[in-house]
Amino acid sequence: MHRGAHQLAEEATDAYEGARADIARFVGVEANEIVFTKNATESLNLVTYSFSDDRFPYHVGPGDEIVITELEHHANLVPWQELARRTGATLKWYGITDDGRIDLDSLELSPATKVVAFTHQSNVTGAVADVHEMVRRAKAVGALVVLDACQSVPHMPVDFRELGVDFAAFSGHKMLGPSGVGVLYGRYALLEETPPFITGGSMIETVTMEATTYAAPPQRFEAGVPMTSQVVGLGAAVRYLDAIGMEAVAAHEHTLVGAALEGLGAIDGVHIVGPTENVDRGGAVSFVVDGIHPHDVGQILDDEGVAIRVGHHCAWPLMRRLGVPATARASFAVYNTLDEVEALVAAVRKAQKFFGVADR
Numbered sequence: 156m157h158r159g160a161h162q163l164a165e166e167a168t169d170a171y172e173g174a175r176a177d178i179a180r181f182v183g184v185e186a187n188e189i190v191f192t193k194n195a196t197e198s199l200n201l202v203t204y205s206f207s208d209d210r211f212p213y214h215v216g217p218g219d220e221i222v223i224t225e226l227e228h229h230a231n232l233v234p235w236q237e238l239a240r241r242t243g244a245t246l247k248w249y250g251i252t253d254d255g256r257i258d259l260d261s262l263e264l265s266p267a268t269k270v271v272a273f274t275h276q277s278n279v280t281g282a283v284a285d286v287h288e289m290v291r292r293a294k295a296v297g298a299l300v301v302l303d304a305c306q307s308v309p310h311m312p313v314d315f316r317e318l319g320v321d322f323a324a325f326s327g328h329k330m331l332g333p334s335g336v337g338v339l340y341g342r343y344a345l346l347e348e349t350p351p352f353i354t355g356g357s358m359i360e361t362v363t364m365e366a367t368t369y370a371a372p373p374q375r376f377e378a379g380v381p382m383t384s385q386v387v388g389l390g391a392a393v394r395y396l397d398a399i400g401m402e403a404v405a406a407h408e409h410t411l412v413g414a415a416l417e418g419l420g421a422i423d424g425v426h427i428v429g430p431t432e433n434v435d436r437g438g439a440v441s442f443v444v445d446g447i448h449p450h451d452v453g454q455i456l457d458d459e460g461v462a463i464r465v466g467h468h469c470a471w472p473l474m475r476r477l478g479v480p481a482t483a484r485a486s487f488a489v490y491n492t493l494d495e496v497e498a499l500v501a502a503v504r505k506a507q508k509f510f511g512v513a514d515r
Contacts, residue, residue: 171383174390175373178338181393182304182323183314188346190339190373191386195305196230198324198339199272201352201376202301203234206270207241210350213269213299217243220267222298224249224257225476226277226284229469231303235272244269251476255280255429259288268298275307279468279482280429281412281439283307290319299345305329309488310408310437312401315340327385331489332392336385339376346372353378396489404489408438411487411496415440418500424512425503428482438487441468444503446512449483455506456483461499 172186179186192198205211206221215221221235221244239246247268250261255277264271271293276283286302293300302323307313309330315323322345327336341349351358351369355378360368369375396404413433419425424445430436444452453465464484467474474480485499507513 167383170387170390171381174386174393177390177393177397181397182308182325182340183316184340185343187371187373188340188343190341190346190376191381192337192339192376193335193382194337195303195324195326196337198337199230199301199303200234201339202322202324202341203238204352205349207238208350212348215242215244215269218267219244219269220265221246222248222262222264222268222271222293224273225251225473226255226257226274226280226282227272227470227473228274228278228303228305229471231272231274231301232472249273251473254282254431255473255477256282256435257284257289259285259292264292264296264298266296268293268296270299270301272301272303274303274305275313276310276437276439277429277473278306278439279441279470279473279484281437281441282430283311283435283437285435286318286320294319306437306439309396311405321345327389327392330389330392331395332389333385336382336389338389341372343372346375349376351375351378355379357381399489407489408487408491409433411491411493412436412438412440414493414496415485415487415499418496419503422500422503422507424507428477428479439484440487441482441484442503443479443482444507444512447506447510449481451510452483452503452506455509456499456502459498459502459505461485461495461502463499 175189176186179189206215208214221239223235225248235246250258252258273284273289290300299321302320304323304325308325321342323340325338328334358370358375358378360370416433419442426443428441449465453463456463466481
């Protein structure tokens with residue numbers, strides 16, 4: 156990859172860089188604005204680390220503000236906490252509404268705000284953020300915008316340039332690709348000013364015993380042996396989704412979510428955690444069942460052949476804000492069917508019967 160002089164090495168390099176180009180087109184950007192990481196968590200850590208490096212023109216320090224939201228996955232929360240700890244900057248956040256959307260009236264940005272980071276679509280409530288408005292408010296005070304796009308890129312048309320964000324992260328395993336690969340998008344002018352996060356081979360221009368000159372982006376951020384097979388696999392997944400069409404994917408999932416909200420909402424004792432209207436809402440449908448712990452719900456559903464996730468979904472602060480210790484979450488994607496929605500609803504009813512809480 157990038158260094159072998161034989162045919163197989165050249166073919167591997169072509170496949171790797173071809174995947175980069177395909178993934179870039181998929182999200183509306185240039186190939187040199189796409190950085191490969193091992194997951195979205197690493198992508199977000201790369202960005203947050205840069206804000207603590209004084210070589211980065213936008214680094215933060217005491218008196219500066221970092222703004223996130225209560226909706227965030229730990230991957231877009233803990234790194235910013237660490238940035239605030241390392242630099243003395245202040246961490247602030249937008250609150251949420253009772254139905255799990257970002258409450259834009261809960262916080263005013265100021266000239267001290269240097270970066271605003273938020274999720275495009277909540278992995279718990281399914282709420283889709285008004286990215287354009289969030290970007291408008293951030294740019295009005297001169298702040299950079301970091302978007303967690305893990306839950307949006309696989310499920311709807313996404314164009315990072317049109318959205319106006321500065322950085323964005325997403326992962327391969329959520330979009331029919333392999334595990335072990337993540338993507339960071341950065342505006343090229345910003346990437347040129349961003350110092351490397353991990354150093355070593357493959358990301359250098361020249362090296363002496365005294366100092367090193369780093370390669371241009373994106374190679375600057377891809378130290379060591381790359382995850383060639385994962386990147387090529389993600390490229391294939393992107394081409395598959397592109398052939399279906401992301402408008403069609405979004406429309407199909409919208410139908411499934413509507414059926415799930417209607418079916419679960421018709422069961423006494425079942426409460427949707429998140430928007431109950433199928434507007435600006437994605438495929439993560441979280442719910443709780445009166446009298447049954449989510450883990451027990453998950454076990455009964457598993458016995459019925461219905462696979463869901465249960466727990467806090469790497470979002471403890473959000474769980475506390477919503478007043479629940481955990482939820483059951485059904486996650487819909489392009490391959491799911493209306494029959495499977497019906498199976499989910501029937502399995503929840505069976506769980507109620509099993510635990511003797513039906514008709515409460």
